[in-house]
Amino acid sequence: MTLTPLVYWAQRHEEIYLRVELTDAQNIDVHVHEKVLQFRARGHGAKGLNEYEFNLEFISPVKPEVTHRSTQRQVNITVRKEQRGWWERLVVQERKPVFLAPDFDSWLDESDAEMEIREKEEKRNRLNASRHKEEGFVSLKTGFLFIYNLVQFLGFSWIFVNMTVRLFIFGQDSLYDTFHTISDVMFFCQILAAVEVLNAAFGVVRTGVIPTLIQVVGRNFILFIIFGSLEEMHNRPVVFFVFYLWSSIEIFRYPFYMLGCFNTEWKTLTWLRYTIWIPLYPLGVIAEAVAVIQSIPIFHETKLFSIPLPKAIGTSIGFSYFLHIYLVLMFLGLFINFRHLYKQRKRRFRTKKRKAN
Numbered sequence: 001m002t003l004t005p006l007v008y009w010a011q012r013h014e015e016i017y018l019r020v021e022l023t024d025a026q027n028i029d030v031h032v033h034e035k036v037l038q039f040r041a042r043g044h045g046a047k048g049l050n051e052y053e054f055n056l057e058f059i060s061p062v063k064p065e066v067t068h069r070s071t072q073r074q075v076n077i078t079v080r081k082e083q084r085g086w087w088e089r090l091v092v093q094e095r096k097p098v099f100l101a102p103d104f105d106s107w108l109d110e111s112d113a114e115m116e117i118r119e120k121e122e123k124r125n126r127l128n129a130s131r132h133k134e135e136g137f138v139s140l141k142t143g144f145l146f147i148y149n150l151v152q153f154l155g156f157s158w159i160f161v162n163m164t165v166r167l168f169i170f171g172q173d174s175l176y177d178t179f180h181t182i183s184d185v186m187f188f189c190q191i192l193a194a195v196e197v198l199n200a201a202f203g204v205v206r207t208g209v210i211p212t213l214i215q216v217v218g219r220n221f222i223l224f225i226i227f228g229s230l231e232e233m234h235n236r237p238v239v240f241f242v243f244y245l246w247s248s249i250e251i252f253r254y255p256f257y258m259l260g261c262f263n264t265e266w267k268t269l270t271w272l273r274y275t276i277w278i279p280l281y282p283l284g285v286i287a288e289a290v291a292v293i294q295s296i297p298i299f300h301e302t303k304l305f306s307i308p309l310p311k312a313i314g315t316s317i318g319f320s321y322f323l324h325i326y327l328v329l330m331f332l333g334l335f336i337n338f339r340h341l342y343k344q345r346k347r348r349f350r351t352k353k354r355k356a357n
Ligand SMILES: CCCCCCCCCCCCC/C=C/C(=O)SCCNC(=O)CCNC(=O)[C@H](O)C(C)(C)COP(=O)(O)OP(=O)(O)OC[C@H]1O[C@@H](n2cnc3c(N)ncnc32)[C@H](O)[C@@H]1OP(=O)(O)O
Pocket: 145, 149, 196, 205, 206, 207, 208, 211, 212, 213, 214, 215, 217, 218, 219, 245, 246, 249, 253, 257, 258, 260, 261, 276, 277, 280, 281, 283, 284, 285, 288, 329, 330, 331, 333, 334, 337, 341, 344
């Protein structure tokens, strides 16, 4: 005698769901042939562990592919309707088979099903809209960073190449007029570098605000206050060394970021970006310290930027005092940034190694 399991059903506009009450079902054979679904499996049903089977002739055509998933308690079958629409009943005969009943757990009437479709569609639209917005923001950010890095790269390359060529042509003489030939482009690049502090502060790039602030403020202090405001400093060779050291790192750093904007890298460039600062950073800070030390007597004599005190006291606080403090700050800044760059280097090469394993 054929044993039939209990079967519960529900529908949507495009699908039929069948829930077959068989626990631990095995050897499940379910297929559809010309509107007729045939099911056969072994499992625990109303008559204990047995072979169970049933046939259902649907009221309308369905697609031949059937999907089923068995859980410990039941077998769930999904059949796709050939044509989208609402069926007045499941099977062709008006009197439904005794083993078949509505599945009230997933039962919806036609209007509820339509509402469900609309809700799903709205959810999908919302998701698409937010994905588009996010993609738009990412490409805007990438474009902005790429152009920023390109401009900086061009600026610092011009500085580096210009200084190198002049060194070859004019020899030592070129050390004395670096400020006159290079300072305009250096002013431009260093003012623009303030963008990096904003990028770090607003999370546009994954980096700390403090190291970036130290870097940008430190360099601009040397450029605008020590070199820019003292004509006596313009012809000093120290300008050459400071500018050359700054630009030597940046001609590797900015192209590294440019490639990073497109998630690509050139291994040699990555290695240079995360290695060349090891000798260059201390040398750069030493060159800057020399510039500050050379400027101290000039500030002292000219009293530029000194703060006048009330007449009763009769003197003023010279800017040169502040420069002594600044010299200490410089080495503190060097320590903070050296540690930061060391961490970035370790992070970069550690993740690279992990990726390679
Ligand atoms: C509070 C102010 C007090 C002021 C006190 C003053 C004292 C100052 C004294 C200090 C004096 C210093 C003066 C400077 C001297 C010199 O420059 S000497 C020459 C040598 N210099 C250098 O080697 C330093 C070069 N500069 C830098 O490396 C940076 O400016 C940095 C902030 C110090 C470190 O860079 P950071 O961004 O933190 O590290 P990265 O690993 O490169 O980047 C982290 C991630 O962010 C991405 N990213 C960063 N910037 C960009 C960008 N512009 N575009 C695209 N992407 C960017 C980068 O790709 C990394 O992302 P991941 O790859 O996903 O990790």
